[in-house]
Amino acid sequence: MRQGGWAHSTNRPPAPATRDELRRLSDRYQPSLDRDDPGGPSPWTPERWESFRTATDAALAALRHDLGAAWTVTDRRS
DSSP states (O other), rough: BBBOOOTTTTOOOHHHHHHHHHHHHHHHGGGGSSTOOTOOOOSSSSHHHHHHHHHHHHHHHHHHHHTTTTTOOOOOOO
């Protein structure tokens, strides 16, 4: 046992490149929100959303690969 929980062979972290991409995507997402009207329409164009969606699809696939079959990563985007 390690501090904070059980050590298990399936507990492997995402690759550094995957972690970096997830951070970049998080930073990239922030301007999609209208701070003055959070429930309103996004200032992003449909093309920018599509580009972001493509990048997040790739990051999700990389995360699933890095974590392996012992993990279930759920995509809750609508």
